Amino acid sequence: MGDTDATELVKGAYAAIAKGDIKGFFGVFDENMEVHEPACLPYGGSFKGTREVMGMFGNAGPYLDSAKMVVEKVFGDGEDVAAVLRIPLRDGSAEALILEHWRFEHGKAVELRVFWSDPTIVTAA
Secondary structure, three states: OOHHHHHHHHHHHHHHHHOOOHHHHHOOEEEEEEEEEOOOOOOOEEEEHHHHHHHHHHHHOOOEOHHHOEEEEEEEEOOEEEEEEEEEEOOOOOEEEEEEEEEEEOOEEEEEEEEEOOOHHHHHO
16 A cells, blocks of 8 residues: 555545544455554543454544544555644644554554643643
8 A cells, every 4th residue: 555545545534534434534444454553541541453443432422523624634654644633622622633653454444543742631621
């Protein structure tokens, strides 16, 4: 898979989630995917497989307004893609600045690592 392919898959995943298309978002993931969120978040930790990851996203919903997410930049190098995101908190108190690192194998995302500029804004909100 080329750089553009993985990058386009991630852009498509973000476009899907912005429209509320959960199935489209999860369509880029391998069924045994791993997602790692900062452990200090109320929904943080490491999650493996579709069921756990969907549960984590459901638990993040009350905190993050993903419908208002702004994708600032998506860039890739082979099967590694990074994205810079801004996502407002639902209570309007702050905006999360997030870097996501996606790792692909055979055309599917197998790992997503999420890095926050300041994860304490969620617990302070």
